[in-house]
Amino acid sequence: MSREAATEERAGALLSETIARIAPTDQASYSAARAALDAKTKPRGSLGRLEELACRISAIRRTQTPGRLSAAIVLAAADHGIAREGVSAYPQEVTSQMLANLAAGGAAVCVLARQAGASLVVVDAGVVNPLTDARIRPLRIAAGTANAAEGPAMSREQALEAIAAGIAVADGLASEGIGLVALGEMGIANTTSASALCAVLLPADAAAVCGRGTGIDDERLAHKIGVVRRAIAANAPDPGDPLGVLAGLGGFEIALLVGVALGAAARHLVVILDGFITGAAALIAARFEPLVGEAMIAAHRSPEPGHALLLDDLGLEPLFELDLRLGEGSGAALALPLVHAALAILSDMATFSEAGVTDAGR
């Protein structure tokens, strides 16, 4: 067996084992957390979705006392061959420039991660111009994908390799004691890739899942829809073959995040989604194993039209809607304080009996 074939076999085995380890979340822990919240000094259910959040996290963590959880944001960056089709307002060089900015701490998600007390793991999954920087984890599959409008963005082997790398990242975070994994991404033209993936997997028409990304005009949007249609036609992927869909239309950062989501769910970590691109990764992960959705929390709903569709498909209701369309994990970072607050309510509030307060709802 060639070295490449051996690597592929190992990656495939890791994916299969990971999927096999993903179980339904623990309903006994959910119910126990619900009962604990009902004993707290507040009318039953009066903290609304914050209570639901605490219960869901208890179920994911398989304990009624999840306590305070450490958070990491995994930001994967990569370049997309499809950028050559002129689908973005920004030139491809910006991916590597932003990678440097992310490493230096100047990007939005760096600021928001510090605010939220989360660590930020910046991964180069395959940008065209790599940087040597100790703050960037090099998990490069190649120097950008091929142009999906002309054929497969990557080989099935590359897709598997990226997924395996993501699973390993999640395993590492779990071993370090991280409980919350937020997903983030950066890659010029990656809303085009995400749109094509969603169009095939939902399925939906290209026009229904294409939006303005970081800010394109009507003319470029029409062009983008055409490019997505060409990419789907060039690859003719089978919606029942998530690896094939991912290889044909995906990006390395998306493939890596599929692995992070699957690996995190297998290790009982809470997966916090950001916007449309991390949502596309979540959708692919759910096509490999639908139960992975139970480990996910949707931070926000973005203006990208495909985002609402994929969240509905995943059965996830976002926590807020603030017209965020940056990516990087910025929306997921903004959701972290709500997650911490929900867990603090569960662990720190007094009960009716502890506080000597009359409980009308008993």
Add this chain to the structure above:
Amino acid sequence: MSREAATEERAGALLSETIARIAPTDQASYSAARAALDAKTKPRGSLGRLEELACRISAIRRTQTPGRLSAAIVLAAADHGIAREGVSAYPQEVTSQMLANLAAGGAAVCVLARQAGASLVVVDAGVVNPLTDARIRPLRIAAGTANAAEGPAMSREQALEAIAAGIAVADGLASEGIGLVALGEMGIANTTSASALCAVLLPADAAAVCGRGTGIDDERLAHKIGVVRRAIAANAPDPGDPLGVLAGLGGFEIALLVGVALGAAARHLVVILDGFITGAAALIAARFEPLVGEAMIAAHRSPEPGHALLLDDLGLEPLFELDLRLGEGSGAALALPLVHAALAILSDMATFSEAGVTDAGR
């Protein structure tokens, strides 16, 4: 002049002076903050409402560099004579029990204030059974209001006195260097009072502004609507006389929060609203001086039907909607991390030129 008359005259003068000091927020600072955000390494406007939040706070603070702001939550508690009409699921004794829980740190807002790094100022504006506790600030107007269903809840003098006390609280916070003031409240039956206030001031039918409060059934809701109608009929307030409306139908905690809102706006503090009851206080404040609304941020929209109506009246779009119906300032506390994040984006992110990133939007 009697001592009471002198107190009333002083309180009236303080209210007039405070209202006179409330100016439009500073549009030059708004525009400067917008320009600063447009130079940051992200597509223009891609952080959506977070950017708008940073700009609005810059305008309120009258500086393009508001920096990190310290936050305080002012929670005012009081009892309501209208509780005798059986409008709440909880007995009146719970107000004082919860005041003890708030002082001891066991209530929801205590947990959320700690999470958000905010100080919590617990004010007794007039509960029936007062507690002697150094952690409670006694600004008691009386031992609960009279039953508004039978006549005025309080005298005009008492309403003025409570407003003046609130203005003094805001002045104290401003002097201590607080930049963000979140409003919170506790008082059994105070959604009934807030419903009556909104019905008169919006104006709206009682049925359109009455909700389930902390959790009453259909029968009790119908009864509550009838009680609100009786209270309005018994007081026949003039909607053009906010002090008269407040005295007839209000609570001491609501009156005190009217003063906090007005005093905070006069001192260029950012006022963060919680749910329906703090919203009713905001509405009254806006009837005294419409410009006060420019200093306000709506944290969330609650399921109370009157809340959406009053937010529309104030021209405020809430940051999130999480089915919160607890009060205490819990929703406002949950909004604080978003506010801090917006300000950190404005102050801490790198610009395109600092980071050497190509700016497509130039």
